[in-house]
Amino acid sequence: MKLAILFGGASYEHEISIVSAITVKGKLESKFDLSFIFCDQDHKFYLIDGAKMKAITFSRGEHKKMGELFITNGGFEQRGFFGSKKLEMPILNLIHGGDGEDGSIASLMDFFHIPFIGPRKEASMLSFDKHYTKWLAASLGVKTLPYEILHKEDKRVVATAYPFIVKPARLGSSIGVSIVREASELDYALDVAFEFDSVVLIEPFINGVKEYNLAGFSARGEITYSIVEEPQKADFLDFEKKYLDFSRSGSVEHAAVSDALVTQLRESFAKIYLPLFEGALIRCDFFEIEGEVYLNEINPIPGSMANYLFEDFSGGVQKLLGSLPDKKAIRVNYDYIHSISQAKGK
Template identity: 80%
Template sequence: MKLAILFGGASFEHEISIVSAITVKGKLKGFDLSFIFCDQDHRFYLIDDAKMKAITFSRGEHLKMPQISLVKGGFEQRGMFGSKMHTMPILNLIHGGDGEDGSIAALLDFYAIPFIGPRKEASMLSFDKHYTKWLANSLGIKTLPFEAITQATRSSITTPYPFIVKPSCLGSSIGVSIVREASELEYALDVAFEFDKVLLIEPFISGVKEYNLAGFSARGEITYSIVEEPQKAEFLDFEKKYLDFSRSSTVAEAEVTDGLVEQLRNAFRKIYTPLFEGALIRCDFFVIEGEVYLNEINPIPGSMANYLFEDFSGGIQKLLASLPSKKAIRVQYDYIHSISQAKGK
């Protein structure tokens, strides 16, 4: 089964995407894999399987490999003696901007290329944590209270200490800080504003229970992963999440009741259906006093959350066989023809 892994992108999570692609490569047994790298200037390169190593990109060795371009139905490799088409479904593994903000989804849709990943509407609602809150609340799923601030309103925070400062449109805990007292605030805000124009302020709850659940829909049925209780200190910082992106061994299932598993699955199902059809996503939840709260949606989780599935490769095959199709529109020019005929032209 053919499949191309698309990775890289122009975002703060560019390097993380490379790590994810290398990890997923080792987990997709039985696939005829290709690798398409998007650099920071939005040029696409076809990467040799043997060169799928982090150092290939840090040293710029990808620049010696074939450059390809998006065309209707796939990617075109142009050469001195003609061109070659590469047509296969795409696994969108670009984290952060480009991959999760809807840009790549819109491009692939525009060029009629089938792909695994969130569609543009799902991307927009999950990439921006502010919008994610609105989505969850509209579905009856609880979230922590929050404030959204900009540079102009940074002095008007009313959330009591301690609280968390996070960029609204960034993952991997980049730019995230716990602020316990006023003396720490300005530095935390300066760091976060380096990455985004809008920040979220949320109360910090020490020792809160956190659970992760991934899944996808194929032929109308959701396949759920195991429930994971991530190991953390106070919160999952960048270093811990970065290591997560290279995880390939199945993790231990959380010791939770069947009732809580059902609560988490119900919340996941409400979020997933139908907005995320065609994607494998991971939802991160808090459980506070027996109530489930959505923390965030990972529309393209690190290493595709392979470590949460017993048969990750089989799951990707099922998902590929059940991708949503976009109805083709055929323009007939009937209206223009009727007007022309009425005018005798």
């Protein structure tokens, strides 16, 4: 079965996407005929030799010596003096952050009728912006922590009691995230967050809160859930810990949680997933507070596709490929214009 992994992109998470792609290659290459399509920061596409799928290939710019690809209806193509060669196969969108998770790639794939694994544009927009994610969760009856929104041009007045977390509204991997424990730390935390986004989200920081991760996807009318993971962290998963997390390929242990809590987590996941995220493998991060489940974040393209949470990751990808949403093609036959022309005798 053929599959192309699309990675890179023009975002702060560009390098993380490279790490994810290398990790997923190792998990899928025994079951799939893989191709690798790299999107650089200038939005040029390159076909990468599988043997050169190493981080240093991209940091040294060696990818520029490989074949450039051009997107066309149904897939990508290589162009040369003696004609072109078309690559027609489904795409696994593994571009983290902007481009991959903001709806740009989803729109591009839809526009050119290329089948792909990943969040569709509506799902991307609602999960990429943490403020919109709060709205989505509230509309579905899924609890979230209380929050404030602060824009770059706003006065730096925060009503949330200390301590609280400051995070860029449209960025992942804990980039730009800070815990603010007292007033003297606020300006610095906001300066850091505003380096990455013009909008920040402020939430109460709950020391020692239980956090659980659950991934899954829908195929053939049924959701396949991963195990429930309790991430090992200090105060929160900072960038360095998450960066290492993106290269994980070994399995992890199921969290020591009750069946009742697993049921709650799955019910909340299903409310978020269906039907908006069909066609994607996503991970939801939850808090558990006094027996209640709260959504923390939606990861529409989780690091390394959360492969380590599934017993049969490659089998799951095969299953998902066989159940991708089919966008209805619109055929224009110009009946309206023809009828007007005939009425006018033209």
